[in-house]
Amino acid sequence: MTIDIAHAVPHDGLAALSYRYAAAVDHRDVAALLGVFDSEATLRAHPVDRNPMVVSTHRELPKIIEAVKHWPRTFHVVGQQLYQLTGRSAEGEIYCVAHHFSSPQPGVGDDYVMYIRYLDAYAQMSDGRWLITARDVVTDAVERRDVTAGGP
Numbered sequence: 001m002t003i004d005i006a007h008a009v010p011h012d013g014l015a016a017l018s019y020r021y022a023a024a025v026d027h028r029d030v031a032a033l034l035g036v037f038d039s040e041a042t043l044r045a046h047p048v049d050r051n052p053m054v055v056s057t058h059r060e061l062p063k064i065i066e067a068v069k070h071w072p073r074t075f076h077v078v079g080q081q082l083y084q085l086t087g088r089s090a091e092g093e094i095y096c097v098a099h100h101f102s103s104p105q106p107g108v109g110d111d112y113v114m115y116i117r118y119l120d121a122y123a124q125m126s127d128g129r130w131l132i133t134a135r136d137v138v139t140d141a142v143e144r145r146d147v148t149a150g151g152p
Helices: 012-027 030-034 063-068
Strands: 037-046 053-056 073-086 089-101 107-124 130-149
Touching (some): 012 107, 089 130
Antiparallel strands (some): 089 107
8 A cells, every 4th residue: 555645634533543543552452442443454564573463353453462462561652644535435654663661660671662654544434433444564674772661
């Protein structure tokens, strides 16, 4: 999926889905996570240093939360977002820096940082809500950093 950035625009309703997705992952909130996806949605993750992951439908999408439980804490920072709308469907490209902390306690640990882009397809439901129908999580780069972790 490639959007034409010369004609792409911001869109508050679609941006809210990425903010809610990031918060749901960070809080390990499966219900909130499912709330941003159509019931038949598919997510494809393309990490640079692990095997790809593909999950589909509300039955499998909770595996996203399971995949991040390896890290005691995560912190997603959602950046620029552009969308192309065509009637009741849309496509978007959303940048995100995802931090994965090795320790749940204050003190020294490390941070596995992923620089990612979400390539999304959306549909507007009959009640006006937008939902993600497909998400490709493309990892552009990763790094590990030593950090001094703060408290809860």
